[in-house]
Amino acid sequence: MASGDPPASSAKVLLLLVRRTDASFRAALRRRFDAVLDFYASGEPLPAFLAAAASAPRPPRAAVVVGAGPARVDAAFLDAVPSLRCLVSLAAGVDFIDLDECARRGVAVANSGRVFSPDVADHAVAMLIDVLRRVSAAQRFVRSGLWPVHGDYPLGSKLGGRRVGIIGLGNIGSLIAKRLEALGCVVYYNSRTPKDSVSYRYFPSVRDLAAASNVLVVACSLNKATRHIVSKDVLEALGKDGIIINISRGANVDEAELAGALRERRIAGAGLDVFENEPGVPAELLSMDNVVMTPHVAVFTSESMSDLRDHTIANLEAFFSGKPLLTPVHPETV
Template identity: 60%
Template sequence: MAYMFLVLPALSCATAISERQMSAQENTLQKSRNEQEGDHRPLVLVHRLPTFSLLSSDSLLIHFRLLDPVASAADEPLQEFLPRHGQSIRALLCLGPTPLKADILDLLPSLQLVAACSAGVDHIDLAECHRRGIAVTNAGTAFSEDVADYAVALLLDVLRRVSAANRFVRSGLWPQKPDYPLGSKLWGKRVGIVGLGSIGSEVAKRLVAFDCRIAYNSRAKKPSSPYTYYDNVCDLAVNSDVLITCCALTSETRHIINKDVLTALGKEGIIINVGRGPLIDEKELVQYLVQGEIGGAGLDVFEKEPYVPTELFELDNVVLSPHLAVLTPESFEALHELVIANLKAFFSNKPLLSPVRLD
């Protein structure tokens, strides 16, 4: 699954494995001491869909008691489970895209923190959290480098037709059709980034190495940025060979890439989406790709995941990926550490490390 939480990196080094085993033994000893001395660990509610697993929870269990309704032997609806525990829950750990709306918040009158295990928080009712005085944290920069790497990989794949060439060779067509269609180079391309936040900035940093000319659109111009700013996405598209969407999904950014933007991007234009599926009007995008009105696309996210429009399957100028951009052992290790740090900061009345703006 694209959102499975707290996966630790595989270790091939015997020393590293030994250290991990020692750490696990220390965790077990610490949990045993907790039980012997009386358990004073703060209670944290795990909010997840049944299809999402809480992995590598040992480190969390050293510091916190985890209440996981999905794993409860009672096997009862959340609306029946929470009323018995809601008064004592001050912090909630939200895994992946699990919706968190007013109906659940109503059952948690003491809730003060929602710690999201994702960079995007469009599945959480931020306005309702703000109204109730509930702080929200997200994955911060834990995924930024990995997503930026993936965005550049998708772009190179689309431009140089790497995946299409792989299919061409595997299908046995090379001896029959030696003149494979050429791709286009990345070097020197004009790249427009929609959302110059943590991920967008990392994308820009990588593309500067390809001598790309970077421009961007964000909610506001960033005084410290050396890149050209456009306050209108259509203007950005007109002046770009490639658009890369990295912004958060909000009511303002939903379908920010629409028919007008795709037209402005032009027949040779490439679009890469590593943000959220609904940032793009998918119906329009499919039509433009099928009709050859834009040059290609690299898509890691889709409007109604896991559904992917079947019209895209046969297009060699489109690279499809099942929401994998964030998935590396290193990024999950960073997320693991950040979640623990945010929860410890909250229960110690210290500043949160990755707070989400709610205003």
């Protein structure tokens, strides 16, 4: 250990397993912590990187991770780096972290909290307007030179008056509801339990929610209970005029059934920011003008990334100082 270095037991050493951060994010981490072990900068295979980190004189005590990262944080991952006592996710979702295993080992977990919520809500509403008014499809019509040839583009549909069912009325779902209510929509919702704080109609069954709605917005977390929560039955209940918007996780929707329903016009359209096997997208969706797609970017704005940097550092500083995490996640809350 070099002169002036903190002892291994108190060193603020981070394991960074995140691809999509800008230089300022990484620079801010390096200014605040004693060492940052960056997987993507190392150029090593993940097993070798984790083994080297675990055997270092100052092994990492905290890790910054994200769902689109290189590995699921499970028992094998934690066995590889047994010094870890804190995980900070750069996402609100923590479906890639085994929370029960972390709790058993005494590893604290935090997520991004509400940092991204307004941006994701904005994105969901934007996608719905795009699908209804055919904004992206009409732009392609103009750019391809078809306007002078074919004349006016087919009419879109209005947003006001739509019956919108939201699956998951948490931070993001609530903000989506407020935005759509202000735009003249009727809001319904499904969640684990009814919310006393809202006047929206509650549906205990997602199928019944879909049957009462002509738009279904997926805004729930991903877990065993919500995997493929939008199933064939739900799509059938939504009907031929229905629209799906998914800004949650790709696996919340049965993607094969969705593609079939769109192809056969059993539903009218979809707005998708997330997919089951990212970055893979079903090929048949690419040619559908009634489908609007973005590459899992609903959370990303320049403002939100700056806020995320500050929020992440605050969670890490709290951990290293022995204080409660700002946005802890426990198995029973997901």
